[in-house]
Amino acid sequence: MLIIITIVAICIGSFLNVVILRLPKVLDEQYHQEASQVLGIKVPNAENHPTENLNRRSACPHCHTPLKAWHNIPILSFIFLRGKCRFCHYKISFTYPTIEILSGALVFFIMWHFGINAFSLLLSILCFFLIVLTVIDLKHFILPDVLTLPLLWIGLLANSFYVFTTPVFSLWGAAIGYGTLWFTFWIFKIITQKEGLGYGDFKLMAALGAWFGFQSLLFIVLVSAVLGILFALLLSLIKRKKHFLIPFGPSIALTGVLYPVVGHELTYAYFSSCT
Numbered sequence: 001m002l003i004i005i006t007i008v009a010i011c012i013g014s015f016l017n018v019v020i021l022r023l024p025k026v027l028d029e030q031y032h033q034e035a036s037q038v039l040g041i042k043v044p045n046a047e048n049h050p051t052e053n054l055n056r057r058s059a060c061p062h063c064h065t066p067l068k069a070w071h072n073i074p075i076l077s078f079i080f081l082r083g084k085c086r087f088c089h090y091k092i093s094f095t096y097p098t099i100e101i102l103s104g105a106l107v108f109f110i111m112w113h114f115g116i117n118a119f120s121l122l123l124s125i126l127c128f129f130l131i132v133l134t135v136i137d138l139k140h141f142i143l144p145d146v147l148t149l150p151l152l153w154i155g156l157l158a159n160s161f162y163v164f165t166t167p168v169f170s171l172w173g174a175a176i177g178y179g180t181l182w183f184t185f186w187i188f189k190i191i192t193q194k195e196g197l198g199y200g201d202f203k204l205m206a207a208l209g210a211w212f213g214f215q216s217l218l219f220i221v222l223v224s225a226v227l228g229i230l231f232a233l234l235l236s237l238i239k240r241k242k243h244f245l246i247p248f249g250p251s252i253a254l255t256g257v258l259y260p261v262v263g264h265e266l267t268y269a270y271f272s273s274c275t
């Protein structure tokens, strides 16, 4: 059973690749089209008909040759094709098999650790969202509303059945999660005149607060801040530049995966040692 679920998760990982690749382009085309309509002028790149959608057939990004079904088998196709397009020998990005393996590995771990139940199913859905958000934020510095807001709703609705926490704790988690980063953003902006966070970060934090309740935010805010600093240090070593953009979404997302595994126990151990 665990093997079948893992194979399904790897196939879902393959779909996540499609979302990661195409969603930013779909949104970009929508923004340009809206801008064109509002301003009443022709905006560059504003097509009358969208060129990208999530359900078109997969094609090589380089030579645009449509791919056959057997070119689309997760992980295996990458190995058989030795990481190259069969037609133009363009190198296929390592991101594709990495996302597929990561999806399979995370779901395998969740099902093995927490058992095959509704709790694990919901946690797997959370992981899929967090994988997509992480890669899109790394590549484009955005956390799209079409992903963060449904994630928030799923958390609130799941907890109306007391899956991770009580409905009241879930509601307060969403509000305090959003508020914590919102306050940080404005204090930082007033002091430095710079914007250190994006509104997508607030919404992702609100979503995690909705999933795990307000008690989880102590762990999630602190650990994601530490991860964010480590990530920034690592990037500054690699890039050797003084000023560059650092996405905060990946640090929040990673903490969201860590919380149900280690954060829950740590938080309760901390609070019980206080009393």
Ligand SMILES: [Zn+2]
Pocket: 060, 061, 062, 063, 064, 065, 085, 086, 087, 088, 089, 090
């Ligand atoms: Zn090609």
